[in-house]
Amino acid sequence: MSSELFTLTYGALVTQLCKDYENDEDVNKQLDKMGYNIGVRLIEDFLARSNVGRCHDFRETADVIAKVAFKMYLGITPSITNWSPAGDEFSLILENNPLVDFVELPDNHSSLIYSNLLCGVLRGALEMVQMAVEARFVQDTLKGDGVTEIRMRFIRRIEDNLPAGEE
Amino acid sequence: MVHTSLDVVDEKISAMGKALVDQRELYLGLLYPTEDYKVYGYVTNSKVKFVMVVDSSNTALRDNEIRSMFRKLHNSYTDVMCNPFYNPGDRIHSRAFDSMVTSMMIQVC
Numbered sequence: 153m154s155s156e157l158f159t160l161t162y163g164a165l166v167t168q169l170c171k172d173y174e175n176d177e178d179v180n181k182q183l184d185k186m187g188y189n190i191g192v193r194l195i196e197d198f199l200a201r202s203n204v205g206r207c208h209d210f211r212e213t214a215d216v217i218a219k220v221a222f223k224m225y226l227g228i229t230p231s232i233t234n235w236s237p238a239g240d241e242f243s244l245i246l247e248n249n250p251l252v253d254f255v256e257l258p259d260n261h262s263s264l265i266y267s268n269l270l271c272g273v274l275r276g277a278l279e280m281v282q283m284a285v286e287a288r289f290v291q292d293t294l295k296g297d298g299v300t301e302i303r304m305r306f307i308r309r310i311e312d313n314l315p316a317g318e319e
Numbered sequence: 320m321v322h323t324s325l326d327v328v329d330e331k332i333s334a335m336g337k338a339l340v341d342q343r344e345l346y347l348g349l350l351y352p353t354e355d356y357k358v359y360g361y362v363t364n365s366k367v368k369f370v371m372v373v374d375s376s377n378t379a380l381r382d383n384e385i386r387s388m389f390r391k392l393h394n395s396y397t398d399v400m401c402n403p404f405y406n407p408g409d410r411i412h413s414r415a416f417d418s419m420v421t422s423m424m425i426q427v428c
Contacts, residue, residue, distance in 0.1 A: 156401070163403025254401035256413050261404070 155227070159253045166266060176264040183265070187272020188279075195277040198224065206281075210306045211235075213283065214242050217274070217304075226250055230302075246300040249293065257294045266294050271302065282310040361389040367396065373427075380427060388423055395419045 169179045202220050207213040218230045228250065234243040251267045265271075271287040278285045284307040291301035361369040369392050373380060399405055399413045411417075 160401065160403070163401075167403045254398050256402050256404065256415065258404045258412065 155250050155253070159250060159255075162251050162269070163255060166264075170261060170264070176261055180263075180265045180268050183268035184272040184275075187269040187274075188276035189272075190269070191273035191276020191278075192280050194225070194273060195280045198277065210239060210242075210283075213278070214244075214304070218244060221277075234303075240306040242304055243290070244302040244304065246302070249300045252294055252300075255294060262295075265289050265292070267292070267300070274302070274304065279310065284308050284310050359385050359389070361393070363393060363396075369393070369396075384427070388427075391419065391423060 166179070166183070169182055170176075173179050173182065198221055202216075202224065204216050204220060207216060214232050218232050222244075223229050228246060228248065230244040230246045232242055233245055235241070249267060251270070255266065257264060257266065267289065271289065274287040275285060286305045286307060288303055289301070290303045291297035291299055293300050357373045359371040359373065361371075363369075369389055371385065371388065373385075395416045399411055399416050400407065402413065405411070405413070
């Protein structure tokens with residue numbers, strides 16, 4: 153499938169959300185919610201196609217996310233850096249982000265987190281494998297940074313077996 | 320003056336009729352020389368027109384260079400179009416486009 157069609161589709165989605173919601177914060181929240189709903193479904197596809205076993209610790213999870221998942225769905229392999237001393241936080245560094253090809257953020261949307269969908273996807277997918285995590289962007293090429301950096305933080309293992317509700 | 324040159328562009332387009340359009344046809348060449356300036360035109364398949372006004376004292380500019388400048392302009396323009404925040408018809412605010420145009424102009428001055 154053409155990556156341009158994908159990029160333009162995502163772009164149309166974001167601009168439509170910007171028109172529907174007045175402020176950037178609401179758009180960010182919506183993107184996160186949408187990403188979450190994608191993530192809880194995508195994880196099944198991922199596990200079926202990639203055939204990776206259960207991860208034993210967060211480091212393994214990080215490797216699988218970067219080397220298998222991102223490669224499979226976005227065709228890129230982010231690098232993993234900045235592990236916290238406790239081993240519960242790490243950064244994914246994306247040299248290039250296919251979602252943002254050709255995109256330039258206008259000045260009136262300076263607090264928009266354009267690729268926030270990705271954070272939602274990561275959160276939703278990991279929740280379905282019993283991991284509560286937080287994902288957020290700390291650097292973004294759209295805002296002038298050299299690379300795009302997503303910080304992933306492990307919150308806790310989810311013990312109860314209640315099915316994840318849709319948001 | 321740019322408006323008069325737009326009229327010449329329209330004239331040339333209608334003269335082309337049903338000719339097969341390829342890269343060479345897109346380039347319209349020297350539109351008309353005036354005392355101080357030379358004006359060059361370039362039109363895309365989507366009827367977007369690029370007009371370049373060059374000072375006549377700059378005799379070093381050759382046809383090939385003008386063609387390649389238009390090609391770069393066209394490429395940058397398509398990148399601007401792909402920006403989902405850009406509405407076709409708006410004034411172009413893209414930083415990438417501006418810096419490409421500026422560097423091109425600096426090269427020929």
